[in-house]
Amino acid sequence: MSIVTLEQVEAQIAHRFALLRFKPEIELLFRQDYVAERSRLIGVWAAIGLLIYNLVYFGDQAMIPDVLTEVTALRFLVFTPAVIISALAVRRWPSSRLYDALSVLVALLSVSLPMAAAVGSQSSYLLIYQNYNAAAFLFFVIALRPLFRAMLIGLSLMCLSHLYAAHLTGAFDAVTFGGIVTFYLMLSVFLAASAYFLERTDRRNFLNQLRAGLLYRRLEVNAERDELTGLLNRRSLARIGREIWKVEGGAEQPVVSAILLDIDHFKWFNDLYGHIDGDACIRTVSQHICATVGRPNSVFRFGGEEILVLLPGQGSLQALAMAEKIRRATEELAIPHGKSDHGVVTASLGVASVTPALMAIEKLLQRADEALYEAKHRGRNTVVMAEEPQIAA
Numbered sequence: 001m002s003i004v005t006l007e008q009v010e011a012q013i014a015h016r017f018a019l020l021r022f023k024p025e026i027e028l029l030f031r032q033d034y035v036a037e038r039s040r041l042i043g044v045w046a047a048i049g050l051l052i053y054n055l056v057y058f059g060d061q062a063m064i065p066d067v068l069t070e071v072t073a074l075r076f077l078v079f080t081p082a083v084i085i086s087a088l089a090v091r092r093w094p095s096s097r098l099y100d101a102l103s104v105l106v107a108l109l110s111v112s113l114p115m116a117a118a119v120g121s122q123s124s125y126l127l128i129y130q131n132y133n134a135a136a137f138l139f140f141v142i143a144l145r146p147l148f149r150a151m152l153i154g155l156s157l158m159c160l161s162h163l164y165a166a167h168l169t170g171a172f173d174a175v176t177f178g179g180i181v182t183f184y185l186m187l188s189v190f191l192a193a194s195a196y197f198l199e200r201t202d203r204r205n206f207l208n209q210l211r212a213g214l215l216y217r218r219l220e221v222n223a224e225r226d227e228l229t230g231l232l233n234r235r236s237l238a239r240i241g242r243e244i245w246k247v248e249g250g251a252e253q254p255v256v257s258a259i260l261l262d263i264d265h266f267k268w269f270n271d272l273y274g275h276i277d278g279d280a281c282i283r284t285v286s287q288h289i290c291a292t293v294g295r296p297n298s299v300f301r302f303g304g305e306e307i308l309v310l311l312p313g314q315g316s317l318q319a320l321a322m323a324e325k326i327r328r329a330t331e332e333l334a335i336p337h338g339k340s341d342h343g344v345v346t347a348s349l350g351v352a353s354v355t356p357a358l359m360a361i362e363k364l365l366q367r368a369d370e371a372l373y374e375a376k377h378r379g380r381n382t383v384v385m386a387e388e389p390q391i392a393a
Contacts, residue, residue, distance in 0.1 A: 003025070004025050004026055004029060004210070004214070005214070006211065006214040006215060006218060008023065008025065008026065009026065009207060009210050009211045009214060010211065012026055012207060013207050013208075013211065017200070017203055020147075020148050020149075020196070020199055020200060020203065022203070022207075026207075026210070029210065030203065030206050031096040033206060034096055034147070034202075035090075035094045035095060035096045035099055036094065038090065038099050038145075039090055039091055039094045039099070042087045042090050042091060042099075043087055043091070045143045045144065046083050046084065046086075046087040048143070049083065049106075049110075049139055049143065050080055050083055050084075052135070052139070053075065053079065053110060053136075054075055054076065054080065056075075056114070056132055057072060057075060059129065059132060060072065060075075060114070062125075063123055063125035063126075063128060063129045064117070064118055064121040064123045064125070064126070064129060065123070066120075066121050066122055066123060067117045067118065067120050067121045070117040070120070071113075071114055071117035071118070074113040074114065074116065074117055075113070075114070078109070078113060079109050079110065079113055082105070082106060082109055083106055086102040086105065086106055089102060090102060096147065099146065100146040100147055100149075100150035101150070103140070103144040103146040103150065103154065104146065104150055104153055104154040104157065106144070107136060107139075107140040107144065107154045107157075107158055108154065108157050108158055108161060110133075110136040110139075110140075111133045111136050111137075111158045111161050111162050112161040112162075112165065114129075114132070114133070115130065115133065115161070115162055115165030115166065116165060118130065118165065118169060119165055119168045119169050121169070126169055126171040126172075127171070127172065127176065127180075130162070130166055130180065133158075133162050134183075134184075134187060136158065137155070137158060137184075137187055137188070137191060138191070140154055140155070140158070141155075141191045141194065141195050145195070145198070145199075147199065148195055148196055148199045151192065151195045151199075152192060155188045155191060155192055156188070158188075159184050159185065159188045162184060163180065163181055163184060166180055223235065224236035224239070226301040228279055228282060228283065228301075229282055229283050229286035229287075229301050230283075230286070230287075231286050231290070231299050231300055231301040231307065232297065232299065232300045232301070233300065233301060234300070234302070236300065237300050237302075237308070237310075240297070240310070241310075241361040244256055244310065244312045244356070244361075245356045245360075245361060254313070254355065255313065255314070255315050255353055255354070255355055255356075256310065256311065256312045256313070256314075256353070256354060256355075256356055256361075256364060257310075257311040257314050257315065257316060257318070257319030257351065257352065257353040258308060258309065258310055258311070258319075258351070258352050258353075258364050258365060258367075258368040259308070259309040259311070259319060259322065259323045259326065259349055259350070259351050259368065260302065260306065260307075260308055260349065260350045260351075260352075260365070260368040260369055260371070260372045261289070261306065261307045261308075261309070261323075261326065261330075261347050261348070261349045261372070262305060262306050262307075262347065262348050262349075262372055262376070263281070263282070263285060263305040263330075263345060263346075263347050264337075264340060264345070264346045264347060264348055264376075264380040264381060265337065265339055265340055265380075266278070266281075266282075266304070266305040268337075268339040268340075269281060269337055269339070269340075269345065272337075272338055272339055281335055281345060282305060284333060284335065285307070285330055285333065285335075285345065285347070286299070286301070286307060288329050288330065288333060289307055289309065289326055289329070289330075291329075292322075292325055292326050292329045293309055293322065293326070295311075298310045298311065298312075308365070308368075309322070309326070314353075315353055316351065316353040316385060319351045319353060320351050320383065320385050323349045323351045323383045324383050326347070326349065327346075327347055327349055327381065327382070327383055330345065330346060330347045331344060331345075331346050331347075331381065333345065341379075341380070341381075342381060346380060346381035347381065348372060348375035348376045348380045348381065348382060348383075348384075349371075349372065349375060349382075349383045349384070350368045350369060350370065350371030350372030350373070350374065350375055350383075350384055350386065351368065351371055351383060351384070351385045351386065352364055352365075352367035352368040352370075352371055352385075352386035353386075354367070367386040368386060370386060371384045371385060371386040372384070
């Protein structure tokens with residue numbers, strides 16, 4: 001699926017779309033939505049259209065009985081199978097181009113087949129009979145509703161086919177035929193204008209729905225992200241924790257590890273350099289931790305200068321190696337810190353691992369916090385692994 005941003009959608013709304021065409025990314029989404037809706041309704045419209053179309057058999061019987069055999073064969077042996085095959089094709093291979101092409105084909109057949117039979121009729125009711133095709137024009141525009149360009153092609157072909165067949169019958173004098181031409185041209189123009197504004201409304205509604213969905217998604221993301229660092233926040237931790245502790249299918253993670261990190265002497269850093277530089281420091285450290293871990297959805301801002309990394313499926317040795325990697329990466333940033341023992345910003349890290357079946361996430365975080373406290377007690381800029389819990393028999 002094409003990725004579309006909120007800014008792109010708002011720019012498209014402002015740009016308008018007089019030519020009934022969006023920017024490529026948005027047009028792709030619109031056509032996917034368009035064909036999904038048409039595919040869902042194609043069976044219903046095929047059934048209704050065939051019912052109405054084949055009921056005209058009784059009109060054939062009354063008005064053109066001399067070619068009843070021919071027109072009946074065209075209705076039931078040509079048009080009906082063509083509609084059924086077209087509907088099945090759209091359901092099997094959903095595509096906006098295929099739907100539009102088959103809609104035009106079916107509409108053209110609906111007009112040309114009965115008129116082809118009527119060409120050989122000597123009935124005096126041909127003037128009334130040919131008016132039935134107006135219903136086919138309406139059904140094409142109102143029910144099938146292909147995209148506007150296909151609509152123009154369909155209306156043009158239907159109009160030409162009908163008028164040419166009406167002329168071939170030889171049943172109409174110049175004045176009558178002129179009236180038929182005028183009627184179908186006016187009908188086509190009116191329907192084309194209606195189709196244009198109808199699609200324009202559809203496109204505007206689609207943009208508004210797309211914009212609303214993107215706005216909602218952005219609000220969801222913002223609600224679960226820390227504004228300063230972009231890391232996940234405590235709210236997202238509760239949700240992701242539930243997902244980790246009970247993964248899909250009812251199975252549980254065999255082991256989950258946590259790394260709790262605290263920037264050393266961060267209060268002194270703020271006092272020395274100011275809160276603006278302090279915020280920049282937290283952002284930089286956070287970004288490098290995400291890059292080091294390689295799992296942005298596993299890194300959380302746990303507190304002021306505390307950062308949490310959850311590692312589902314990784315045991316204590318793997319977590320310990322990752323923590324040491326984070327510690328080195330933080331020190332190698334070489335962010336100046338005049339009141340640090342090392343002259344640069346460093347971090348202390350506590351690591352803990354649990355089996356979810358035996359211990360809750362709260363206990364995991366408590367043990368990681370205890371290990372972090374021990375790392376600070378040992379002089380900071382170090383990693384401490386929490387002791388394995390003693391499990392009673």
